[in-house]
Amino acid sequence: MxxxxxxxxxxxxxxxxxxxxxxxxxxxxxxxxxxxxxxxSAMAGTTDKLVNLATNVGKFHDAREYDTIxxxxxxxxxxxxxxxxxxxxxxxxxxxxxxxxxxxxDVHGAARIKHIEVKKISERMASGQVAVxxxxxxxAPDGRVSTLGRGGSDTSAVALAAALAADRCDxxxxxDGVYTTDPRIAPKAQKLARITYEEMLExxxxxxxxxxxxxxxxxxxxxxxLQVRSSFSGAPxxxxxxxxxxxxxxxxxxxxxxxxxxxxxxIGLPDQPGVAATVFAALANDYINVDMIVQSGSSVAERTxxxxxxxxxxxxxxxxxxxxxxxxxxxxxxDSSPNVAKISVxxxxxxxxxxxxxxxxxxxxxxxxxxxVISTSEIKISVLIDSEYSELxxxxxxxxxxxxxxE
Amino acid sequence: MxxxxxxxxxxxxxxxxxxxxxxxxxxxxxxxxxxxxxxxSAMAGTTDKLVNLATNVGKFHDAREYDTIxxxxxxxxxxxxxxxxxxxxxxxxxxxxxxxxxxxxDVHGAARIKHIEVKKISERMASGQVAVxxxxxxxAPDGRVSTLGRGGSDTSAVALAAALAADRCDxxxxxDGVYTTDPRIAPKAQKLARITYEEMLExxxxxxxxxxxxxxxxxxxxxxxLQVRSSFSGAPxxxxxxxxxxxxxxxxxxxxxxxxxxxxxxIGLPDQPGVAATVFAALANDYINVDMIVQSGSSVAERTxxxxxxxxxxxxxxxxxxxxxxxxxxxxxxDSSPNVAKISVxxxxxxxxxxxxxxxxxxxxxxxxxxxVISTSEIKISVLIDSEYSELxxxxxxxxxxxxxxE
Numbered sequence: 001m002x003x004x005x006x007x008x009x010x011x012x013x014x015x016x017x018x019x020x021x022x023x024x025x026x027x028x029x030x031x032x033x034x035x036x037x038x039x040x041s042a043m044a045g046t047t048d049k050l051v052n053l054a055t056n057v058g059k060f061h062d063a064r065e066y067d068t069i070x071x072x073x074x075x076x077x078x079x080x081x082x083x084x085x086x087x088x089x090x091x092x093x094x095x096x097x098x099x100x101x102x103x104x105x106d107v108h109g110a111a112r113i114k115h116i117e118v119k120k121i122s123e124r125m126a127s128g129q130v131a132v133x134x135x136x137x138x139x140a141p142d143g144r145v146s147t148l149g150r151g152g153s154d155t156s157a158v159a160l161a162a163a164l165a166a167d168r169c170d171x172x173x174x175x176d177g178v179y180t181t182d183p184r185i186a187p188k189a190q191k192l193a194r195i196t197y198e199e200m201l202e203x204x205x206x207x208x209x210x211x212x213x214x215x216x217x218x219x220x221x222x223x224x225x226l227q228v229r230s231s232f233s234g235a236p237x238x239x240x241x242x243x244x245x246x247x248x249x250x251x252x253x254x255x256x257x258x259x260x261x262x263x264x265x266x267i268g269l270p271d272q273p274g275v276a277a278t279v280f281a282a283l284a285n286d287y288i289n290v291d292m293i294v295q296s297g298s299s300v301a302e303r304t305x306x307x308x309x310x311x312x313x314x315x316x317x318x319x320x321x322x323x324x325x326x327x328x329x330x331x332x333x334x335d336s337s338p339n340v341a342k343i344s345v346x347x348x349x350x351x352x353x354x355x356x357x358x359x360x361x362x363x364x365x366x367x368x369x370x371x372x373v374i375s376t377s378e379i380k381i382s383v384l385i386d387s388e389y390s391e392l393x394x395x396x397x398x399x400x401x402x403x404x405x406x407e
Numbered sequence: 408m409x410x411x412x413x414x415x416x417x418x419x420x421x422x423x424x425x426x427x428x429x430x431x432x433x434x435x436x437x438x439x440x441x442x443x444x445x446x447x448s449a450m451a452g453t454t455d456k457l458v459n460l461a462t463n464v465g466k467f468h469d470a471r472e473y474d475t476i477x478x479x480x481x482x483x484x485x486x487x488x489x490x491x492x493x494x495x496x497x498x499x500x501x502x503x504x505x506x507x508x509x510x511x512x513d514v515h516g517a518a519r520i521k522h523i524e525v526k527k528i529s530e531r532m533a534s535g536q537v538a539v540x541x542x543x544x545x546x547a548p549d550g551r552v553s554t555l556g557r558g559g560s561d562t563s564a565v566a567l568a569a570a571l572a573a574d575r576c577d578x579x580x581x582x583d584g585v586y587t588t589d590p591r592i593a594p595k596a597q598k599l600a601r602i603t604y605e606e607m608l609e610x611x612x613x614x615x616x617x618x619x620x621x622x623x624x625x626x627x628x629x630x631x632x633l634q635v636r637s638s639f640s641g642a643p644x645x646x647x648x649x650x651x652x653x654x655x656x657x658x659x660x661x662x663x664x665x666x667x668x669x670x671x672x673x674i675g676l677p678d679q680p681g682v683a684a685t686v687f688a689a690l691a692n693d694y695i696n697v698d699m700i701v702q703s704g705s706s707v708a709e710r711t712x713x714x715x716x717x718x719x720x721x722x723x724x725x726x727x728x729x730x731x732x733x734x735x736x737x738x739x740x741x742d743s744s745p746n747v748a749k750i751s752v753x754x755x756x757x758x759x760x761x762x763x764x765x766x767x768x769x770x771x772x773x774x775x776x777x778x779x780v781i782s783t784s785e786i787k788i789s790v791l792i793d794s795e796y797s798e799l800x801x802x803x804x805x806x807x808x809x810x811x812x813x814e
Contacts, residue, residue, distance in 0.1 A: 016463040023465075050483065056423040057487045058430075058494030065493075068501050069486035072479035076457065079476035080464045086472075087465030094475050098505065099550060143506060 002167040003035045003125070007135065007157035010044035011174045012231035013077050016084075022231060023084035025172070026130060030090050035125040037164060039135040039157040040081055042073025063108035067137075067147045071097070074134035074153070082132045092130040095121060097137035097145065102156070104138035104146045111138055111146035113155070116163040125164075133160065154215035162222035169224050170237075171211060176230035177238035178203065178210055180403040181255040185391045188404035192253060193236075196243045199253045199346050200226075202380040206344035207258030216240065243348060252347030252356060255397050259341045259390055261291070262315040263372055265307040266322060268332025275329065276306060282325050288314045292342070292375040292384060303332070307373055309384050312338055340372060341390040344382040345397060356401075357381055363400040369393050409574040410442045410532070414542065414564035417451035418581045419638035420484050423491075429638060430491035432579070433537060437497050442532040444571060446542040446564040447488055449480025470515035474544075474554045478504070481541035481560070489539045499537040502528060504544035504552065509563070511545035511553045518545055518553035520562065523570040532571075540567065561622035569629035576631050577644075578618060583637035584645035585610065585617055587810040588662040592798045595811040599660060600643075603650045606660045606753050607633075609787040613751035614665030623647065650755060659754030659763060662804045666748045666797055668698070669722040670779055672714040673729060675739025682736065683713060689732050695721045699749070699782040699791060710739070714780055716791050719745060747779060748797040751789040752804060763808075764788055770807040776800050 006029070008022050022038075029036050042050075050070045055061075078094035085092035097104075100121060104111035121131040135153025140146040148155050154171060161169035176191065178200065183189040195203070197220035204213045210228055219226045219240065229237025239245075269275050276295065283290055293308040310318055315338055322334055350356050360381055364371065369392070373384040385393055398404055413436070415429050429445075436443050449457075457477045462468075485501035492499035504511075507528060511518035528538040542560025547553040555562050561578060568576035583598065585607065590596040602610070604627035611620045617635055626633045626647065636644025646652075676682050683702065690697055700715040717725055722745055729741055757763050767788055771778065776799070780791040792800055805811055 058490040060493045065486040065489045079472040083465040086467045
């Protein structure tokens with residue numbers, strides 16, 4: 001007997017047929033004698049529709065009302081899946097955030113889980129009832145509905161798995177696991193049987209969309225065994241585990257890419273302390289996330305250049321922000337490149353194997369790919385390149401690091 | 408300063424523009440210095456969509472899950488209207504059934520309100536904040552979401568008005584008041600300035616759809632001043648009040664009609680005690696509501712006939728039910744008329760003025776309308792006639808009782 005938390009995303013519960021399919025998948029684990037909690041997202045498209053309604057009805061954005069509105073999506077799915085489970089003979093009941101409760105802080109719209117009172121659902125699970133839990137939502141200290149921010153159902157599932165001391169947390173999605181890279185651009189990509197939390201974190205932050213960074217970090221912190229698997233096939237997926245559980249470290253684990261990046265270079269900044277702080281404080285004040293940063297000597301004497309990457313959709317806003325502080329910064333000019341992509345090589349193998357950077361840069365150079373910015377972490381090397389080379393770069397690196405499926 | 412509960416139905420909150428319109432209408436009362444609680448229904452079409460999802464996802468119908476699913480509709484509207492109110496500068500917050508709480512019994516899907524804990528919303532209202540309340544929902548003793556059954560938002564509004572000791576409960580709808588009859592079939596119908604609870608009850612049960620019978624009965628019990636008015640025009644509507652407040656009793660108040668009725672006659676039943684009980688118990692067991700009943704001597708010796716009216720959509724089911732008990736009842740034959748309508752004349756004036764029945768029957772006879780069944784209450788006379796005469800009968804009676812608007 002195992003205790004398992006299963007999480008099904010929006011595409012897995014997109015309509016009545018999908019929900020009945022999920023019910024059958026849950027039943028498989030129930031019939032094996034396992035204790036099951038299921039966390040569900042809103043049906044695909046529902047959250048967007050609710051967000052649009054909330055945005056269109058008034059300019060003023062009250063995050064508490066926003067939470068009340070969007071949380072309805074997961075509430076509906078939880079009820080529907082419970083009915084579908086009962087229909088296939090599985091005892092089940094729905095649980096809303098406030099019913100469990102899942103206590104969060106008061107940051108409505110992006111709340112953090114503080115504590116989950118699992119006693120009631122734990123008892124029901126032990127007696128054989130499946131707990132169907134509305135993901136993404138909780139109860140704020142003010143007694144109102146809170147939500148965890150987009151993708152928050154993954155976080156709900158991991159937090160519940162930790163609180164329930166579950167043997168495993170299965171994240172069901174529309175892909176069947178974590179791949180060495182995106183199979184849509186590199187057909188030779190292979191599904192990984194295992195990946196470490198840290199690698200998964202780097203892959204996620206480098207553009208692999210299969211899991212939310214936040215839920216992986218939480219799984220790592222609480223040592224929750226995550227499994228990414230397909231809700232449409234019964235095949236085993238990818239286990240995300242701690243490093244001790246992964247024996248083989250000979251190769252890197254994957255190539256991630258983030259295609260919609262932009263680069264901004266501020267040319268001829270005075271070479272004085274505090275200049276970079278002024279730049280990035282101005283951007284942070286307008287909620288613009290900056291990723292890779294390099295500072296270099298400028299072509300202008302006694303001056304310096306700062307380049308950084310950011311999401312393409314933030315580029316215009318960032319240009320305006322920087323131009324607004326131009327007089328106080330006293331830079332010469334601003335150069336923006338809207339069409340760059342970030343390519344990352346990820347793997348704990350880097351800790352023990354030298355020469356990975358060399359292989360990466362040589363491979364890209366041999367294809368004529370120019371590198372704009374380079375940044376590294378202990379288990380990741382990222383480069384910013386022109387977007388048009390993205391697919392070529394990913395496929396070449398995938399082959400160069402021996403990841404191609406040769407079968 | 409008055410304390411007013413306003414209720415807006417599904418067509419009044421059908422989209423973002425409608426909701427902004429409702430916000431402006433609420434603001435009018437707020438600007439007059441009144442304390443306002445607003446009860447909202449789900450956006451038009453939402454409840455049907457949710458009911459369909461719940462019905463399609465599984466045959467098994469768990470009313471607790473059904474309630475969890477459909478209550479999401481009102482939850483969404485409550486959040487949206489709060490944002491729209493804030494947007495026009497009115498302080499407002501949404502309240503869900505479990506947050507107030509509105510305590511109900513455990514009859515999920517058709518729960519009754521037991522007690523409303525109004526302290527919190529009452530304080531907020533006194534401080535100038537509009538309480539936007541999700542109608543139709545409450546909190547059951549098992550800690551789960553309950554719903555009051557279709558049309559339950561009217562009941563929520565009246566119960567809140569009673570609990571808050573409100574000066575008035577305004578039911579905003581897509582018509583601008585209660586008419587002497589349906590203006591679509593009798594263009595000379597007039598809007599009533601006032602009508603008594605009892606008349607409104609008889610009108611509602613006789614087919615006028617403007618208010619739910621249940622909410623009128625509750626308003627009568629708690630002496631809540633109801634007003635039916637249009638959410639699209641600012642004109643005063645119809646006040647539903649107790650009889651003492653209505654001075655004029657000279658004419659009847661209105662002609663109601665219910666077009667989709669059917670009649671079933673069981674011919675040649677044994678003339679023995681308990682036969683009628685067997686018939687109606689069998690129908691009640693299958694949730695078939697029977698309305699007008701007459702029993703008469705049969706053409707068959709020592710036998711009796713029973714006729715009754717019922718909703719047309721229940722006719723086929725009723726025929727099956729009766730045929731199933733044929734052997735135990737021992738009747739001769741079953742005669743069904745699928746195309747009959749019920750026409751009712753309603754008014755407290757009947758208590759003091761004789762001759763209303765005479766006028767009614769003479770008017771119908773002069774138009775060649777045959778009466779199948781007649782039933783009367785203290786303030787209502789109903790007749791069952793062939794459907795094809797419905798409009799003619801309504802218009803003739805409307806004129807005969809002096810209700811035509813002669814302007």
